[in-house]
Amino acid sequence: MKLKTSMVFLSVIFLLVLGCGEKEEKQSKEVAQFKVPVEYYTLDNGLKVILSQDKTSPTAIVAVYYNIGFRIEPKERTGFAHLFEHMMFQGSKNMGKMEFIKLVQENGGVLNGSTRFDFTNYFEIVPSHKLETMLWAEADRMRGLDITQDNLTNQQGVVKNEVKVNVLNQPYGGFPWLDMPQYANTNWNNAHNFYGDLKDLDAANLEDVASFFKTYYAPNNAALSIVGDFEIEEAKTWIQKYFGDIPASDLPEKPDISEPKQTEEKSFVKDDPLANKPAIALAYHMPKRNTPEYYAMGLLDQILIQGDNSLLAQKLEKEKGYTSNVSGGINYLGNMFNYQGPMLWMYDLTYDNETSEDEILSSIDEVMDTLKAKVDQKMIDQAIVKIRSQLYDDIGGTFGLGRADLLCSFALFDDNPERINTLEESFKEITPEMVKKTIDEYLVKTNRTILRVNPLLADNEKTQS
CATH class of the missing domain: 3.30.830.10 (Metalloenzyme, LuxS/M16 peptidase-like)
Known part of the structure; x- marks a missing residue:
């Protein structure tokens, strides 16, 4: 043993x-x-x-x-x-x-x-x-x-x-x-x-x-x-x-799961016969896991879309009134810690038929274009408070199920479940300069994919009326 x-x-x-x-x-x-x-x-x-x-x-x-x-x-x-x-x-x-x-x-x-x-x-x-x-x-x-x-x-x-x-x-x-x-x-x-x-x-x-x-x-x-x-x-x-006596297996060589660098913006439309309002999602490829840029993206996730005080919620919900909910994050099937390969940072929203996609994207671009100038240590500290709160909720919630999840994930992917005790410090090491560098490298249009839902049910309702 x-x-x-x-x-x-x-x-x-x-x-x-x-x-x-x-x-x-x-x-x-x-x-x-x-x-x-x-x-x-x-x-x-x-x-x-x-x-x-x-x-x-x-x-x-x-x-x-x-x-x-x-x-x-x-x-x-x-x-x-x-x-x-x-x-x-x-x-x-x-x-x-x-x-x-x-x-x-x-x-x-x-x-x-x-x-x-x-x-x-x-x-x-x-x-x-x-x-x-x-x-x-x-x-x-x-x-x-x-x-x-x-x-x-x-x-x-x-x-x-x-x-x-x-x-x-x-x-x-x-x-x-x-x-x-x-x-x-x-x-x-x-x-x-x-x-x-x-x-x-x-x-x-x-x-x-x-x-x-x-x-x-x-x-x-x-x-x-x-x-x-x-x-x-x-x-x-x-x-x-x-x-102890369950036999091990001969594990095959793992396939190459790397993702090539995206070099131009992608845009798609999905027809949905059951939807009555348009929806839009935007995704950016994440930095490699456990790098400084990865932790910086965790902070940017908090700054841009997590909570009522996030910049995109303030712009799209409070100021423009285009939607009632901007939701998203790193890894829609878990959290930013319990995955190993390439990942997307993504957010989505539904909006009224009277609002155009161009209006949505224009407002999003306003936020993204001015983001770097707003980043300072105070903004980072506020993001860390939100991350700490979420992390403690996850670790302590459901009788400790979130703790078991992180421990197993860090054991499988890093051979180091002790990482659970260093996460907060990893975020604290990120400087405003690193956040700005990450914005320049990852939160750019050439790294962005846009997917819009075309609500065919809404078109049918208009025709019938």
Whole structure:
């Protein structure tokens, strides 16, 4: 067993810094430092384990993240990663179909799973005395699924129905979270329909399922985190007992998921027969993850679109009255921390039929053209306050589920879940000059993709009236 341990105690430390001098005014500065307890080690079979003890509530979270998401699912099998997420609830060696769900719920817990760009995750939140049961159950389905044609056919139908309900038969279905990556990106891994083409979903067969499971659902391609009320040594014993002898897999070489630099603005229109108002989304390719520019874009996200005081909300909602809500962010399927490959910073809004696209874009350009001149340390400090607030909400919310998410993501992508304790400092290192440099390099029209929804239902209503 390879052991890496980093124990830090949860604390909020208030430092009072007094500056004094003949020409200096006395000032005080309060700095809050949030520290998450992290113990990290790796089993001999490659499973990454992160333990974070918190006894404020008699609950425990078990989260298992597999390093397989939409980006690297097989070609001509779009939606396969998502389909496989559903298969994980169809039975395993010691549990029949849907018994995993029943086991959690009958023990007073909740559970879910999801498929994202770079991982598929499963979690359970249970009373702490049921932790061992959940570890046994997760290990049981990692060890082997009940892969049958009946289960596959059933879940193909479920996923196809989900696509129809959430995308094909909804106004603005898939806009912009599903649509924009297909327009803005070039590399197939980043640009395909990851929810799944109906023909591709039908084409999946048992051989595909068995191969996918054997390849990607293995301990050396996964991270396990436990957050909550538990004893460290006891949890380690259970993890070794249930996961320790699951064999590792031979992981294939990862495909190239890099995205070529965009050199000119792109603009597209999507006809929507169910929409009665136009909508618009704008996307910019993000800087590489963990670079200074990446953190600067996190600050610019707060400055431009997060909250009522954001510059685009002030312009488009308060001043112009074009829309009631500008929404967006970095990574529509999560947050700016839980992805690994190329990403878009994006925002979108609906607006009245009487308002033109040119009016919307003109107002947006007013904000963007004057942005660099407005950036100063005060603006950055205000953005950091908003980031800190959101980060603390995420880490502490839902019994610590946000904490489990970050710990698993940082283990999978960085081999360093301790990053959770350095995020705020990383933002504080960003200067106004770095923010301005990032604006010049990334918030430019040549890096921008515009997607507008053409509301055909509105046209039909006009014709009928």
